[in-house]
Amino acid sequence: MPIPVYHVLHVTAIILMTAITFQSCADPDEGKKRKRMMLGGIAAFIAFVAGFGLLAKAEPSIGWPGWVIVKLICLLGVAALSGAVYRSPSKGGTFSLITAVLVAVAVYCVYYRPF
Ligand code: HEM
Numbered sequence: 001m002p003i004p005v006y007h008v009l010h011v012t013a014i015i016l017m018t019a020i021t022f023q024s025c026a027d028p029d030e031g032k033k034r035k036r037m038m039l040g041g042i043a044a045f046i047a048f049v050a051g052f053g054l055l056a057k058a059e060p061s062i063g064w065p066g067w068v069i070v071k072l073i074c075l076l077g078v079a080a081l082s083g084a085v086y087r088s089p090s091k092g093g094t095f096s097l098i099t100a101v102l103v104a105v106a107v108y109c110v111y112y113r114p115f
Helices: 002-025 030-058 065-084 089-112
Strands: none
Touching: 002 030, 002 065, 002 089, 030 065, 065 089
């Protein structure tokens, strides 16, 4: 597959996964949990696979630099928070803030590549 296809899949899936996490934080309704967890999981999986596809295709000799590990942690964090908010519905605001910080850190890492 051409590299732009991986980019489109990666960025689209990240945007949708983040949207689902914010949606869960704003309205942690148990009745909507199952559908959101399923869609969020699919989006996280696509983002993950496309991210490693990009790593292999766009940066074949880069290995596993620190910024990739940090992005991986951010991805797992955003995915986990969408489920965690159903266990602590009153913490939606805090979880939204953490989600925003994780996304900002991941975007910073891909553009600045600090390590
Ligand atoms: C919350 C998590 C993540 C966010 C917000 C995020 C965001 C982005 C964005 C916006 C880009 C496009 C950069 C550009 O081409 O201008 C990108 C590219 C990329 N991402 Fe992610 N990403 C995340 C997770 C991951 C993960 C888990 C991996 C695992 C390998 C990954 C690997 C990559 C790679 C290799 C590129 C391409 C860099 C290049 O074109 O040279 N990302 N990411």
